[in-house]
Amino acid sequence: MLRLVYRALWWIVAPLAVLRLLIRSRREHGYREHIGERFGFGPARRGDDLSPLIWVHAVSVGETRAAQPLIEALQRAFPDARILLTHMTPSGRATGEQLFGERVSRSYLPYDSPSLVRRFLRAWRPSIGIVMETEVWPTLIDECKHAGVPLVLTNARMSARSFKRAAKFGTATREVFGGFTRVLAQTSSDAERLGALGARNIAVLGNLKFDMSAPPELAARGHAWRAAIGGRPVWVAASTREGEEALVLQAFTALRNHVPDALLILVPRHPQRFDEVAALINGAALTQARRSTWAGRATAAGSGIDAAPPLPLDINVLLGDSMGELGAYYAASDVAFIGGSLLPLGGQNLIEACAAGVPVLIGPHTFNFTQATNDAIAEGAALRVSDPAALASGLRDLFTDKPRRLAMSAAASAFAAKHRGATARTVDALGVLLRANAEEAGNGFSIHDPA
Numbered sequence: 001m002l003r004l005v006y007r008a009l010w011w012i013v014a015p016l017a018v019l020r021l022l023i024r025s026r027r028e029h030g031y032r033e034h035i036g037e038r039f040g041f042g043p044a045r046r047g048d049d050l051s052p053l054i055w056v057h058a059v060s061v062g063e064t065r066a067a068q069p070l071i072e073a074l075q076r077a078f079p080d081a082r083i084l085l086t087h088m089t090p091s092g093r094a095t096g097e098q099l100f101g102e103r104v105s106r107s108y109l110p111y112d113s114p115s116l117v118r119r120f121l122r123a124w125r126p127s128i129g130i131v132m133e134t135e136v137w138p139t140l141i142d143e144c145k146h147a148g149v150p151l152v153l154t155n156a157r158m159s160a161r162s163f164k165r166a167a168k169f170g171t172a173t174r175e176v177f178g179g180f181t182r183v184l185a186q187t188s189s190d191a192e193r194l195g196a197l198g199a200r201n202i203a204v205l206g207n208l209k210f211d212m213s214a215p216p217e218l219a220a221r222g223h224a225w226r227a228a229i230g231g232r233p234v235w236v237a238a239s240t241r242e243g244e245e246a247l248v249l250q251a252f253t254a255l256r257n258h259v260p261d262a263l264l265i266l267v268p269r270h271p272q273r274f275d276e277v278a279a280l281i282n283g284a285a286l287t288q289a290r291r292s293t294w295a296g297r298a299t300a301a302g303s304g305i306d307a308a309p310p311l312p313l314d315i316n317v318l319l320g321d322s323m324g325e326l327g328a329y330y331a332a333s334d335v336a337f338i339g340g341s342l343l344p345l346g347g348q349n350l351i352e353a354c355a356a357g358v359p360v361l362i363g364p365h366t367f368n369f370t371q372a373t374n375d376a377i378a379e380g381a382a383l384r385v386s387d388p389a390a391l392a393s394g395l396r397d398l399f400t401d402k403p404r405r406l407a408m409s410a411a412a413s414a415f416a417a418k419h420r421g422a423t424a425r426t427v428d429a430l431g432v433l434l435r436a437n438a439e440e441a442g443n444g445f446s447i448h449d450p451a
Contacts, residue, residue, distance in 0.1 A: 006138060007114060014039075014111060027272035030090025037108040040119030045082075052081040052434065055126035057109055060092035061269075061323075062349060063132040066155060068099050069211040069423045070130075075103070077427050078434065084124055091271060091323065098324045109140075117143040127437050128430065130154045134162070141179035150181040150433045154426060155208045157186050158193040159346070159367045166197055174198025181433065184426055187371040203429060206422030207372060209351045214327025219356070222331025225295065228308040229263060229318075229332065233399045236265040236320075236329045236358075239348040240339035245277050247342050247388045249284045252317075254392035259399050261313070265329050267320030269339060269348070274321040286316040291325075294318065330356035334405065335398050337361045337391060340368075347373065354381050355416035359408035361385050361394050375419070380411035 018035065025032035036042050045053065054074055058064040064087065071083055083104040087093045096106055107124075110116035117140050129144055129151040136153070144151040158166075166173050177183075177198040185191035186207045195202055226234070237248045245266065252264045268277045274290075281288045295308040311318070320329055330336055336353040340346060341363030350360050351372060360382035366373040376382035385391045398405045 014113065017111060028090055028270075030094065033090070034093075034108055038110055038116075040110040040116040040123065042107055042123075043105065044123035045125060049082075052078065052127040052437075053084055053124060054078065054081050054430075054434065055084040055086065055124060055129045057086045057129065057131045057135055058092060058096070059087060059132070059135055060089040061095045063135075064092045064095045064099065065212060066209045066349075067132055069213075070154070070208055070426055071100065071104065073423050073427045074430070077431060081127070081434075084126065095324060109137075112137040112139040114139055114143060118147075121147050121149065128152065128434050130430065133157055136176060138176045138179075141176060145179055150437055151179070152430060152433065153180045153183045153194075153199070154430075155186055155422070156183050156194060156199075157190045157368070158197070159370065160193070161367050163193040163197065182429065184429055186422075189371060205425040205429065206419060207351070208422050208426065209349055209372075210355075210416060210419040211421070211423040212352055213355065214330070214352070218325060218327035219331045221325070222328035222333075225308055225328065226332040228295075229311045230313075232313075233259055233262045234265065234333045235262065235335040235337065235395055235399075236267060236333040237337045238267045238326055238329065238339055238353065239269040240266065240277075241269055241343065241345050242273065244339055244342050244345075245280050248337070248339075248391075249280060249286065249317075251388035251391040251395070252286070253284065254389065255395050256316075258396045262395075262399065263311070263318060264316065265318045265320055265333060267326065267329055267339075271321070271323055274319065278319055278321075281317050281319065287314055288317040288319055289315045290319045290321050292321050326352060327356065330358050333358055335359050335361065335395060337395075338363075341365050342388070342391070350376055350382060351416060354412035357409045357413040359383075359398060359405055359412055361391060361398075363387075363391075376412070376415055379415045379418075380408060381415040382412070383408075 021031045021035060034042065056067055056071060058067045075083060085096045085104045085106050086109040087096060088109060093106060110120045121143060126149050129149050131153055133155050134157060141151060174197060177194060178200055180199060182201040183194055183199040184203055184205045185194060188204050191202045191204050240248060248266065255262055266277065268274060289311060294311065330353050336358045338348050338350045338353060338360060340348040344365045346368030347362065347366035349369060350362055353360050354376060360376060362373060362382055362384055364384065364386050377384055383394055385394050
């Protein structure tokens with residue numbers, strides 16, 4: 001009964017979904033583009049294209065960036081296969097285009113209605129479907145099963161909060177999670193919760209985000225920015241969310257009473273909020289520069305690195321109004337605060353900052369990244385702060401105690417290195433299913449060493 005109600009609701013909601021896209025496009029124009037793909041219309045494979053197709057679904061920016069090492073490893077391991085990357089948000093799609101260019105095909109995933117999903121599956125004929133982290137769409141799971149497409153929940157996580165919500169639906173939830181061909185979980189806690197919800201064929205393979213590495217040019221760009229900033233203490237507030245920037249600016253104002261020359265690099269998670277955050281900075285009586293106007297698009301001769309003039313000492317805040325440059329912002333900073341954690345939003349990924357060797361401060365709300373956060377704290381790579389006052393205090397301590405800051409930096413690098421390897425394990429697990437599917441279809445293809 002719940003399944004019938006769910007499907008009926010999609011027929012009712014579909015027209016409203018288009019209206020919502022148009023409303024959201026006022027702030028982010030990408031929502032107005034490729035609307036047909038959300039209904040299963042759009043690009044498709046040629047009828048005579050019999051090559052295996054590996055379909056990876058990454059809903060938005062975080063999942064897309066987490067999928068990068070996996071997609072690149074799959075391309076090395078299965079050079080004759082094509083990759084299709086699907087998204088739900090324009091920012092995720094833009095990130096995929098930035099990371100992979102024409103090396104992958106791309107589309108939006110259609111809404112979770114039977115006819116739309118069937119149209120998508122007929123158009124692309126995937127050999128395997130890989131959905132990242134928390135993407136659970138009941139109709140998509142059903143239709144892949146009926147179409148004979150193995151569907152794998154990869155880098156899977158299930159917070160205690162999400163588990164409690166899902167468990168309320170009892171048998172219906174178990175049927176949905178039981179529809180995945182395999183579940184590749186990040187941690188044993190994730191695996192236990194997913195199993196209790198009905199998932200089967202579960203393996204604990206680790207977190208793909210530990211295998212993410214910023215392109216060398218991003219680190220070089222950040223170092224060039226740091227040279228232009230000078231010797232001032234610099235901290236980055238990365239991936240901040242709505243309502244959180246005001247708290248970050250409150251902490252920064254308190255910090256400046258003790259470290260008056262500190263520079264804050266403030267990087268909102270969502271690009272449509274750049275102007276809104278700029279207004280908040282002005283409202284806090286802080287002087288600012290924007291990355292887009294300060295560093296611009298010029299490059300140093302022959303270096304390929306964004307040129308930037310010296311940043312004036314009277315600039316208090318550098319607004320990171322760009323996409324795909326977190327690696328550069330971390331390279332330019334002494335300390336990182338990871339957003340989404342001062343308010344009950346679940347936190348964001350702290351692994352990339354640790355991999356850059358940057359000490360991490362993080363708020364109390366990290367239920368989307370519980371294991372990674374707890375491990376980073378236990379291994380000396382991160383400190384938890386409870387509120388803006390504690391954030392200011394933690395920053396002051398690290399800026400005035402250089403040996404402690406350097407020790408945390410070394411611990412952060414060691415923490416990130418220690419937990420790598422999930423990508424190779426995941427490719428091995430996916431390869432078993434992909435080879436079986438290809439053999440059943442009579443489509444052989446080359447298999448190379450993923451290393």
